[in-house]
Amino acid sequence: MRLLHDPVKLLLTIPALLWALSFHEFCHGLAARLVGDRTAERYGRLTLNPLAHFDIVGTLMLLFLGFGWAKPVPINTRYFRHPRRDLIIVSLAGVAGNMLTAILTVLFLRFCGEWWWNLTGRAGWTIAEQMLYINMGLAAFNLIPIPPLDGSRVLEAFMPYKYMEYYYWLERYGMIILLVLLFTGVIDVIFGPIIRVLWYLLPY
Numbered sequence: 001m002r003l004l005h006d007p008v009k010l011l012l013t014i015p016a017l018l019w020a021l022s023f024h025e026f027c028h029g030l031a032a033r034l035v036g037d038r039t040a041e042r043y044g045r046l047t048l049n050p051l052a053h054f055d056i057v058g059t060l061m062l063l064f065l066g067f068g069w070a071k072p073v074p075i076n077t078r079y080f081r082h083p084r085r086d087l088i089i090v091s092l093a094g095v096a097g098n099m100l101t102a103i104l105t106v107l108f109l110r111f112c113g114e115w116w117w118n119l120t121g122r123a124g125w126t127i128a129e130q131m132l133y134i135n136m137g138l139a140a141f142n143l144i145p146i147p148p149l150d151g152s153r154v155l156e157a158f159m160p161y162k163y164m165e166y167y168y169w170l171e172r173y174g175m176i177i178l179l180v181l182l183f184t185g186v187i188d189v190i191f192g193p194i195i196r197v198l199w200y201l202l203p204y
Contacts, residue, residue: 008123009126010063012123012126012127012130013063013126013127013130013134015127015130015131016127016130016131016133016134016135017059017062017063017130017134018050019101019131019135020062020098020101020131020134020135020138021050021053021054021058021059021062021069021070021138022047022048022049022050022052022053022070023048023098023101024053024070024094024095024097024098024138024142025052025053025070025071025072025073025094026045026046026047026048026053026097027093027094027096027097028040028072028073028075028090028091028093028094029041029045029046029073030046030093031089031090031093032073032075032086032090033046035080035081035082035086035089035090036079036080036081036086037075037076037077037079037080037086038079039074039075039076039079040073040074040075043074045073045074053070053071053073054070054071055069055070055071058070058071061182062134062137062138069141069142069148069149072148075090084158085157087154087156087157088153088154088157090153091151091153091154091157092154094142094150095139095142095143095150098135098136098138098139098142099135099136099139099198099201101131101135102131102132102135102136102139102198102202103202103203105128105131105132105135106132106202106203106204107203108128109128109132110203110204113125116128136195136198136199136202137195139198140191140194140198141191143194144187144190144194146170146174146177146178146181147170147171147174147175147178148171148174148175148178149174149178152167152171152174155167
């Protein structure tokens with residue numbers, strides 16, 4: 001909630017937030033299109049326009065709590081050429097997009113950081129920092145295997161068919177379970193190890 005007490009930092013965080021959410025969902029839609037599903041394209045979601053992906057609750061939670069989401073891109077697995085493999089590809093595409101952004105941000109700051117600071121000062125540096133932190137947080141959060149997060153779709157792809165009914169039951173209550181875990185702090189037990197692994201992968 002520290003951003004609530006720092007309106008300048010809150011304002012400077014918005015560009016990173018809009019990019020992270022929009023690019024995450026765009027990558028899902030693009031991956032689906034590449035494996036044969038044009039549902040996202042038909043619904044106008046194959047775009048970087050933040051308005052197409054905006055979810056008020058998910059955006060505010062990401063902004064103030066560090067956890068959040070955009071409006072999920074619609075997919076139809078019936079159009080996938082290899083359903084289980086393609087579900088994994090599409091599910092991880094958003095995480096890959098956020099990780100790519102984080103990696104490029106680190107490389108930019110490593111090689112152009114001094115120039116960027118001289119050009120934009122503290123404001124530009126804060127935007128770059130938030131681009132890194134928000135994309136890393138969104139990538140890690142979405143790897144948690146609880147519906148509707150991307151990690152649950154990866155789990156679904158590997159799950160034996162005989163257990164699918166339990167997964168679909170969990171999916172119906174996934175958002176409630178997720179919010180309970182968020183507000184009780186239990187989610188940190190899962191989120192912590194994931195974010196540490198992702199930070200380790202960055203090219204410092």
